[in-house]
Each structure stands twice: as structure tokens, then as C-alpha cells.
Amino acid sequence: MPVIPGEQAIATILKHDNKTTSYKIALLRAINDVVLMYPDVARQGQPVAVPLSRLAELWVAYYWPFADAQQPIYQGARAIRDEATRNDVAFRPALTNLRAEWQQLVRLTPQPADGFFLLTEMRTPRRRATYSPALQQAYRQTVAATAKAIQMPIKYAGPGHWSVFDAPARYDQLPPAVLPLPGTQPQDTCVVVPASLWEAFHRLSLYVEALCLHEWCMFTEGVTQDNDRQAARGEVYTLLTARPDNRRPLSWERNQVDILLHENHHFTCPWTQKRLTQPQHYDLDHLLPLAVYPVNELWNLLPVDREFNQHTKRDKVPDAKRLTAAEPLLAAAYSTYHQSPALQKAVREDAALRFSGLSTDHTFAAMLASRAVRFIDDVAAARYVQRF
Numbered sequence: 001m002p003v004i005p006g007e008q009a010i011a012t013i014l015k016h017d018n019k020t021t022s023y024k025i026a027l028l029r030a031i032n033d034v035v036l037m038y039p040d041v042a043r044q045g046q047p048v049a050v051p052l053s054r055l056a057e058l059w060v061a062y063y064w065p066f067a068d069a070q071q072p073i074y075q076g077a078r079a080i081r082d083e084a085t086r087n088d089v090a091f092r093p094a095l096t097n098l099r100a101e102w103q104q105l106v107r108l109t110p111q112p113a114d115g116f117f118l119l120t121e122m123r124t125p126r127r128r129a130t131y132s133p134a135l136q137q138a139y140r141q142t143v144a145a146t147a148k149a150i151q152m153p154i155k156y157a158g159p160g161h162w163s164v165f166d167a168p169a170r171y172d173q174l175p176p177a178v179l180p181l182p183g184t185q186p187q188d189t190c191v192v193v194p195a196s197l198w199e200a201f202h203r204l205s206l207y208v209e210a211l212c213l214h215e216w217c218m219f220t221e222g223v224t225q226d227n228d229r230q231a232a233r234g235e236v237y238t239l240l241t242a243r244p245d246n247r248r249p250l251s252w253e254r255n256q257v258d259i260l261l262h263e264n265h266h267f268t269c270p271w272t273q274k275r276l277t278q279p280q281h282y283d284l285d286h287l288l289p290l291a292v293y294p295v296n297e298l299w300n301l302l303p304v305d306r307e308f309n310q311h312t313k314r315d316k317v318p319d320a321k322r323l324t325a326a327e328p329l330l331a332a333a334y335s336t337y338h339q340s341p342a343l344q345k346a347v348r349e350d351a352a353l354r355f356s357g358l359s360t361d362h363t364f365a366a367m368l369a370s371r372a373v374r375f376i377d378d379v380a381a382a383r384y385v386q387r388f
Helices: 006-016 023-037 039-044 052-066 092-106 114-123 133-156 195-203 205-221 233-240 251-262 306-313 320-337 341-354 364-383
Strands: 048-051 189-193 282-286 301-305
Touching: 006 023, 006 195, 006 205, 023 039, 023 052, 023 133, 023 195, 023 205, 023 364, 039 195, 039 364, 048 052, 052 092, 052 114, 052 133, 052 189, 052 233, 092 114, 092 133, 114 133, 133 189, 189 195, 195 205, 205 233, 205 364, 251 282, 251 341, 282 306, 301 306, 301 320, 320 341, 320 364, 341 364
Parallel strands: none
Antiparallel strands: 048 189, 282 301
16 A cells, blocks of 8 residues: 555545545544544554554544434435435444433433543443443444444545555554554454554644544534534534533542541642642642543542642643653652552553553552653643643
8 A cells, every 4th residue: 555645644534535424534533532642652653553442432422412312413414225214324323322321321411522421431440330231231332333334434535445544454463563552452453543644643633633623514514404404513513522521520539549648648749749638638630631631540630739729720731841840749649549459450450541561560650650741741732731
């Protein structure tokens, strides 16, 4: 397969490829989001294997607000075959069923960001285990159906067939030079993102996201909905950019930290260097705010000075200098987590979802702090997040 320069491939797919559904736009947005989640992979200069299931999880979140059973927003024409109307997207029945299972469980007002919230819950083992077997099964079925659908835009992206990507294959059948995302299993079916394309996404992350959103809004506005209704681009944009608030109170994590404090372990705020010895002294803060990075992985959750968090940090990210200075305090906090068997297990599980090659010995906390600081700075720089 001849190599197409990364920027050219992205522009061609978004601006010039024929589109009968929003699949190609969703594919590029998902790859862009994966690159943002793993910015350090770009430094390797090698092609990257991305499990189709990882892209499918993001698609579930993207398409979630369009799968309202009462008022669906269609993502392409609905062909009539054998006197039956076919779905605009192949996984719509599975996603609609998942939404129904979710709504039956939570019994709250539906939110367009529920798909992103559920994604983060299902990615974290201890949180996934709190949900019913029926919901977990519905989620697995939806991800599987979506992963199957993703193979279509992979094949037809760019001019002709397989011109940008090779056919997906099991990871254990790929060449040794291909780097896997952390957590990739040998049996996972993966799409290989060429190094030049991965690096282009890394350089142009914010631009690619904005262009994907624009093209997706324009595409959906042109799709005929039920009763000849039009989905206005502003409405579509709101749905596509919805992100969850911190609706889950982090009770388990706070309880575990409180136990450590009562056992005379302490934490030091990485931003103010204030010693935190009592439950009322701290907030359990997202180092990367939910608005930027909507996950509750434990490496991203640290006790910090409550007053500073609520009045200064808020949704901002430390600047590079402050992050570097805070690295030893992050390492100390991760070491303190290891004083609790439950937190030790959780932080190691959660770190493995995000970072590869972490040691399992006494250097784990320092290595995780180094990787976390670099990750936070990379994401903040790529997204032009306000710093303090």
C-alpha cells in the first residue's frame, strides 16, 4: 500500500470522500481521540495497532444521543430492501437497546453525555463490576456490533479500497514493529494506524477535532429525519460535544483515602504543598479536569487542598513548571495509595489502562508520576487548556 502523507489522508477523508453515513467522520474523530489519550506513543515513530473495540467504545459515546428510541437522529439514508426499511447505521438496534437498559437502571433524565459516562464506567474494572449482568451484556453486544461496522470506513477511507489503512487483523498476526495500545490482547482485531498518520493526528489534534465536528454537523443537517424534520447543525454540535459532569461522587475512593488518613498516613497537596491530615482538608481532584479528560482512573485522582482547588485550580491545568515541581508529590501520593491493598490494586489496574511498560517493583510510583506529568502536559498543550 503506498504511503499517503498524514495531513493529506485526513483532509481527503473529511473533505472529499463520498459519505453515505457519518462513519468516516466518526472513524477519524475516534482515532484522533485515541491519539490524544496516548500522546507518548507518537514519539516512537512506529505504526500503532488500535483494537477495533477501543474505537467502537468511542463510537458508542458519539452516537449515543442519536439513538433515542422516541426521537432518533438518523446518520444516513435508510434504504428499503425486501419491502423493509434498513437501519441508517448497522448498530442502531444494539445501541438503542443499550440505552433502554441504561435508562431502566438509572431512572434519571436522559443526558446526551450518558454514553461517555458509561464508557468511563465500563473501562474501569471496579466500576464495571457494580453494574448488572444485563447492562454489561448489552454493552458488550453494542461494542461488538459497532466494531463490525467500523470495518467499512476503514476499508473505504481515501481513494479506492484499503488505500489509507490495511485490512484489520489480530494483533498476534501483525509485524513486530507495530506498537500496541496499552491493554491490547493477542486476539484483539486491530487497525494499524501508519506512523505518519498517527503523528499527523498528534500535531493537529485540536484542528482535526474541530473539523470532524464541523463536517459531522453539516452532514447530519443534510439527512432527512422523520416527518421531514431537519436536525439543525447547532443542535448536532451540542450533542456531539456534551461531556459528563462528576455525577458519580467518588464515594469509594474518598472512603479509602479517609481510612488512610485515620491510620495516620497523610498526603501533601501537589499545588500548595499543604499537609493534608483530615478528611475536611481535601478534595479528591481530577488532575486533568473532567471537561478535558472525562475519566475517573485513580492515577488521575489525588487529594489536594480544598480551598485552592475550589477557588484557584477549578477546571484549569498546572503549567509545565508547576507540573514538574509537583512530580515528587504525585509519586508520594501514589506510594501512599499502596498502603491500602484496595487502592494499590485500583491504581495499578487504572494505570495499566493508560500507560504501558510500568514497572511492578518499588519504582512503580515514581515511574507513574513521571508518565502522568508528561501525559497531563501533552494533553493540556494539545487542547490549549487554561493553565495556572
